[in-house]
Structures are given as C-alpha cells and as structure tokens.
Amino acid sequence: MIKPDMISASGISKSFAKQRVLVDVSFSVASGECIQLLGDNGSGKTTLLRALATLISIDKGSLFIGGHDSQTDKTYIRGKIGFLGHQPLVYSNLTVSENLKFSSSLFQVVNYSKKMPEVLGRVGLSDFKDKRAGMLSHGLMKRVSIARILLQEPEILLLDEPETGLDNQGVSVLQELVKANKSRGGSTIMTTHNPEKARSIADRILILAGGKITPNL
Template identity: 35%
Template structure:
C-alpha cells in the first residue's frame, strides 16, 4: 500500500514501515513504540525508527511536533515513558556507558564553554572520551568541518554559525557510528552548509548512520536515504528514498493545514 496524500488525509495513523535492506544488515539504532509524556501532554506518540549503516534519516515537522524530544530519547538524554531504544542491539537503558559510545549528538544548545577556545572545548571533551591525543583529535575534528583557522579563538568571539560548527566538530570527535543532529544547518551560510552536507555524505559512504532533524528541507533532502514527517508527536509519513522535493512540498503544506 503506497503512501499517498489521500492515504494520509483519511488515516494519519497508518505509516508504512521502513523496508528491510536486501543484505539483512543489523541496525545501528532501532526504536520501537517510543512515547513521551510531559504531564498530560503526549509529546511523542508511538514512534518507530530504524537506522542502518549508510543511512541518513531526515525528520521534518512543524514546531512542537516532537522532533527534538524524539532525538533526545534516541540519544539517551530523555527516558521514554514507554517503548525501547537499542544501539547496535543493546538496550540504551543499560547502565553500561559503552552502550552510548557509538552516538554523537548535536542539540539546540551548543553546551560549549564561552571562555575556552574552540580547540580547548574539544580537547576537554576528547579527554572525557579517553582519546589518546586530545589536542590532536580536537584540531583534526575542527579541520574536518573547515574551522581549523578558528581553533584558538574563544567561543564567545565566534558567530552563531561558527559555534554551531564547533559543536558539530565535538559531536564528530570520537568518530561515532550514529550521529544525531538537531537543526545542524541553523545559522550557516551557503558554503558552510555545503561543507556539512559533504561531511554527512562522506559518513554515509563509510557505512555510518545519522538522524537529522531539520526545518530546512533543501539542505537535507538530497543527502537523506529516508525521510519522515512528524505532526503532534506522531509519524504520519515516511518514504525511502525521499520523493522529489518539488512534489512533496505541496503535500507537506496540505498536511500542516489538516
């Protein structure tokens, strides 16, 4: 049963599952029946998501759709009210910190120290990860996102877009197999956005996975292997590969009006 606009308007509870890969590869990240309540509010309602090596799942939706809450549950920052998240087959609720090690997370807030330089921020995190050469790892990660020339500037002196890129460099520090990104293109100019697209595309080619939450369709659409739309906490549309953006946008606007 294909997902069409008529399907969606008559039954927003039906969502086609992700198609299992022909090679039967195991998921890097898998979640089933995720729910999150805040008091009487159901922020996330019964969401399933699977990410395998080489896949990038793009998550779209309006403000308040539950996208950030979903990402925080996938990263282990928020515990689901119900449902389960597994990282490489291991339950994320495990007390073993190694379960979370394959995950790199970029959230809305940078959580960088303003008075430290970009390199000092990353070296601090590298030490927490137990990396052998924290300073070298910091400089390498900054170079990967095109900010090696800002390595020794205090974070407070950087633009919003540069702070975003430093935070992304930190998420990439330990070469995570699964990258969870919340609005990674916010505040970026066109060259910086293209650089991040190249980083994500390269990761896909290496068999790494990602979930990207974004309001910016154009930046994510062509590099995604899967897309899903959330409204009022529920997934109401998912496809792989994403359809042509030009044909999808009118459907999306229609969904928002329903």
Template identity: 45%
Template sequence: MTTQPTEAILTRGLAKSFDEWPVLWNLDLSVPWGQSLVLFGANGTGKTTLLRILATHVWADHGTVAVAGHNLRTNPEYARRKIGVVGHRSLLYDDLTCRENLVYYSRLFGLKNHKSRVEEVLETVKLRDRADFRVRTFSNGMQKRASIARAILHRPDVLLLDEPETGLDRESVSILGELLSEWTDSGRSVVMTTHDLDLGMNWGTRVGVLRGGKINFPDEKLTACGSKSHDNQIRQAVTDSLEATG
C-alpha cells in the same frame, strides 16, 4: 563491523509525555546502517524530544530504544560512545578556547591520541585558524561548526543533528553536507531534523514527517502505491503532510 547489529537505531513502542501532554506515542522506528534519515515536522511535534531520547539525555516513558545495538535503558554508557549530537546549544564553554573545549570532550570520551584527532576535526570544520580563540568570541555559525567538531570527535556510529543548518553560511552548509555524505558512505548513520525542505531532500536518503506522535514516511507510501518516488512527488507528499499538521 562483523559484530554490528543490523539496525543503527531501533525503537519499539516509544512514548513520551510532558506532564499530561503526549508528544510521542507508540513510535516504531528503524534506521539501517548507512542511512541518513531526515525528519520534518511542525513545531512541537516531538522532533527534538525524539533526538534527545536517542541521545540518552531524556528517558522515554515507555518502549525500548537501541542505538548501535545498545539498549539505552540498560547500557547507556556504551551507547553514548556510539552517538554524536549536535543540538540547538553548542555544549561548549564560552571561556574555554575551541581547542580546549575539544580536548576536554576528547578526554571525556577517553580518546587516545586526542591531540591529532582534535587537529583533524578542526581542519574538517575549517576552524584551525581560530582554534585558540575563546568560544565567547565566535559567531553563531562558528559555534555551530565547533559543535559539529565536538560531535564527530569520537567518530560516532550515529550522528543526531537537530536543525544543524541553523546559523550556518553557505560554505559551512556545504562542509556539513560533505561530512554527512562521508558519514553515510562509510556505513554510519545520521538522523537529522530540519525545516529546510530543499536541504533535507538533498541530504536525506529517507525522509519522514513527525505528526501525531508518530513518523510518516511519504516516500514509502508512494512506493507502496506503485508510483515511482521522484523527488518532486516526495517533496509534494512531505509538504502535504506538513500542511495537514498545521
């Protein structure tokens, strides 16, 4: 960790449009190590686009993005080793078993001793007893758990989660909460989007609202005004910000 850069994620002047429709513009964001940033925002405000840019799946039109110190434009392959992604789709093949999918991804990421690591993540997401079943036979929640297993397989420094709670039952949500807590406790970072205010407030060490192409941080505004940022005040500020977006 001695050579680690000071920020897990650093963006400067980030802009992205789809055709003529601007989604993100001049967005500056820094996420320190060990922080769990939860992003709220109405539909179409660019939450998923931001995560896809950070995941190197979509290129920004302007600006610079660095994840774990690697510039995504010049060094994407190194950055990808440091990033784990859980999106709306599981990125798993229906006709492979859960274990085969995980072995496949562990080999793509060049993991040594991948067999033991696959068993470890299967245990973490409580899918060991269903590991040899085809993903096609899984419920949505189980597919999401398998997707989480895929994302943490290579022990990424930065986890990007796009509405990860969708489709999960209470037990799975609790497993995910513990996992995220372990992740940030060990000095790694998480950026997550959600529409669930309670969950976001519980899991995030910092909350932001994406609006008008930029991220507002209601808790920082409260602190700047001299107010002690209690959960209720932050919650209210997030709600106000979301309502203003609508």
C-alpha cells in the same frame, strides 16, 4: 550473521507534565542509512532526537542503539553518538582547543593531538583555537560542535536542523561529515522543515506529526 539495526524504536512515548509529545513511535534505521525526519514546529522532532541521544528518558516502549538498551547502556551509547542540536554543546569559559581536548578525553579519541590541527582547519577555526568559546558567534560555536564530532567519529549522527546558524563553509563541512559517516557505514538522522531539502539528500523520509510517525505519502 545479520547485523542489528543501528537504531530500533518500538512503541516509545514521552510526555512533559500532561502533554504527550511522542506517542507510540516505532521505526528502525539500518547501517549506512541517512534518514530525514520531517515535521512542523511542535511535532516532537527535537524530543525524539534527544531521546535517541539518551539526553532524556522515554516513558514507555523500547529503544535500542547499536543493539544496546538506551535505558541501561547510556554511557556506551553516548560514546557512539554525535549529537548536534539547536544550541551548540560547548563550554563558554573554555577555549576552542580546551573544549575539543575535553570532549576528546570523554570519548577516548585516539591520536587527538595529531587530529586536532587538521580538524580545526576543516571547520575554519584555526585562527580561533585560543579564543574562549563564549566570545564566539553562534555559528562559530556550532562549528566547534562539528569539530567535536569530526574528532569523535561516532557511528550515529543525530542532527537537529543542523544548518541553522551556519554559513556556507559551515554547511559544506556539515555535508562532508554526513557523507563521511555514511561511507564508514554509520547512520544519520537529520530534522528539517523543508520537504525539498529532505528529498535531495535522504535515503528515506520519516514524517512526524502530533508526536506520531505518519505514512509517507
């Protein structure tokens, strides 16, 4: 039996007010594939990732994640996706441990209490576990988001310029996360401005310009 693509987008479009941000975008991502999404500021990269994560709805077209329709199966899809955007997804009034406990309950993480000490150590947050997230630097808050994804072990990673704000340790942990996901047969889409960086780690490059996927010359 042939497995469906992890991600299948066909003719998706998205506008804000009268500005067209995504225009008839079509592509697919196979299991175990790492895609680099390359494009300038304003090309639509962030909007596309947010649509894939079901954080915003599309205006037109079809989008299937793991064989499930993004318009009708949002709850299921969100449990399969690890999203890391420009702004860390943390609750500033909760401690690091409380943030991870809350997200683990949402995603029904098995053996959360056993996994958390090891994950905190991997991302260098063991000494910050009882600190309120709002008191941390941007880079440390981003590590909290990475820890959330490590605990969740999603099938699909959507990473929007993920290295921004991370120090060398954070970048190293992020790279390990992508490699581990690939080894499990998971898929990754990462955005970047840097063509050389994209070519060094991607199985394939998609170029987004003016809201459209362009030929990769």
